[in-house]
Amino acid sequence: xxxxxxxxxxxxxxxxxxxxxxxxxxxxxxxxxxxxxxxxxxxxxxxxxxxxxxxxxxxxxxxxxxxxxxxxxxxxxxxxxxxxxxxxxxxxxxxxxxxxxxxxxxxxxxxxxxxxxxxxxxxxxxxxxxxxxxxxxxxxxxxxxxxxxxxxxxxxxxxxxxxxxxxxxxxxxxxxxxxxxxxxxxxxxxxxxxxxxxxxxxxxxxxxxxxxxxxxxx
Numbered sequence: 001x002x003x004x005x006x007x008x009x010x011x012x013x014x015x016x017x018x019x020x021x022x023x024x025x026x027x028x029x030x031x032x033x034x035x036x037x038x039x040x041x042x043x044x045x046x047x048x049x050x051x052x053x054x055x056x057x058x059x060x061x062x063x064x065x066x067x068x069x070x071x072x073x074x075x076x077x078x079x080x081x082x083x084x085x086x087x088x089x090x091x092x093x094x095x096x097x098x099x100x101x102x103x104x105x106x107x108x109x110x111x112x113x114x115x116x117x118x119x120x121x122x123x124x125x126x127x128x129x130x131x132x133x134x135x136x137x138x139x140x141x142x143x144x145x146x147x148x149x150x151x152x153x154x155x156x157x158x159x160x161x162x163x164x165x166x167x168x169x170x171x172x173x174x175x176x177x178x179x180x181x182x183x184x185x186x187x188x189x190x191x192x193x194x195x196x197x198x199x200x201x202x203x204x205x206x207x208x209x210x211x212x213x214x215x216x217x218x
Contacts, residue, residue, distance in 0.1 A: 017211045019191040021142040021183035049080035057092035081108045082116030112217040114138040136218045148174035155179045182207045
């Protein structure tokens with residue numbers, strides 16, 4: 001990886017990666033497209049992330065984690081794990097979500113891949129696991145919309161924050177530039193339109209460099 005470009009080797013193409021978290025049936029070349037275990041794998045040549053979404057934690061048994069590892073290790077398009085995480089409003093019990101999230105952290109460390117995290121009202125529990133497990137691989141909270149104090153708390157632990165179509169401008173301004181990522185998620189906006197909303201705090205060059213750094217194994 002260079003500071004601003006991540007090579008996509010499948011057809012020899014090189015694309016600037018700007019979108020750390022995209023959902024869709026086709027994976028664009030400038031994005032990391034996320035899908036949940038059991039869903040169809042997005043078509044195309046773009047890069048992927050795979051995991052068990054917190055909302056799906058009620059439907060999977062322990063064998064699913066082995067299936068996830070097999071899926072990830074068997075496909076070179078997959079460069080990140082997730083989205084995974086904790087949601088206190090939806091999904092299985094807190095205990096079950098914590099168990100599955102912890103397994104994703106362990107897999108991230110084992111495979112040396114970054115972790116894309118869905119977190120709803122769960123920052124304290126997330127940081128509890130971070131302190132307990134001392135991960136070396138990078139983490140990002142996708143779709144960050146919370147307040148500046150929470151943003152600062154997360155980046156103090158080296159956790160990246162990804163901003164999408166909706167975000168708190170004061171929180172964005174409180175984040176050191178090197179921890180800022182961008183995403184479309186399920187928005188109809190393009191990643192270029194979203195990055196323009198992040199100005200003047202961030203631009204495409206910064207996002208490309210940060211995305212490459214985030215995806216680089218530690």
